[in-house]
Amino acid sequence: MHDYSDETDDFFVNVNLNTEMKLPSNRDTVLHYFEQMKKAFPDLGHFYTRESGDLVLEGDKDSGSYRWLAIESKRLCAGAINPSSLDHAYELYELMLEIASHLLTISVLDCEALDVTYGFDFDYCGNHDEIVAEALGLGPGLESLLEVGNTARVINYEPSLTLALDPTCRL
Numbered sequence: 001m002h003d004y005s006d007e008t009d010d011f012f013v014n015v016n017l018n019t020e021m022k023l024p025s026n027r028d029t030v031l032h033y034f035e036q037m038k039k040a041f042p043d044l045g046h047f048y049t050r051e052s053g054d055l056v057l058e059g060d061k062d063s064g065s066y067r068w069l070a071i072e073s074k075r076l077c078a079g080a081i082n083p084s085s086l087d088h089a090y091e092l093y094e095l096m097l098e099i100a101s102h103l104l105t106i107s108v109l110d111c112e113a114l115d116v117t118y119g120f121d122f123d124y125c126g127n128h129d130e131i132v133a134e135a136l137g138l139g140p141g142l143e144s145l146l147e148v149g150n151t152a153r154v155i156n157y158e159p160s161l162t163l164a165l166d167p168t169c170r171l
Helices: 027-040 086-103 128-136 140-147
Strands: 010-019 046-049 055-058 066-071 075-081 111-121
Touching: 010 086, 027 055, 027 066, 027 086, 066 086, 075 086
Parallel strands: none
Antiparallel strands: 010 075, 010 111, 046 055, 055 066, 066 075
């Protein structure tokens, strides 16, 4: 399945292009964009609108390995769940970014940030957040919070790290 199948239950790579201006939402533009993506990736077959108004095109979730795309108000998103290889995932992102410039009229001036997330899911019967906090630690400034009474528990722990790759912090 994917490179990490022996170590994880699921692995994913997501890309989000955050824009300064709202993305187009008119019917013809959106449908043409998704049709072009479906032409390149025929497994993208399920199109729907979320309650928030976000538009989504995704593959078959039941297959265990699938891709998805979304157009949000100010963000263009894509993901690959359990890709057979990282190249398999990157193909989607390359085309997404290539055609978005002319089909969704996204300019370099409009790009606020490009986020890439590599994620791993592990099956565990119990409090997932608590086990992650135990494995990674809370840091000295927060550990004393768990000593507040006998009922203090970690109920949300999602560590995140953002790196700047240039001195201006734009990359």
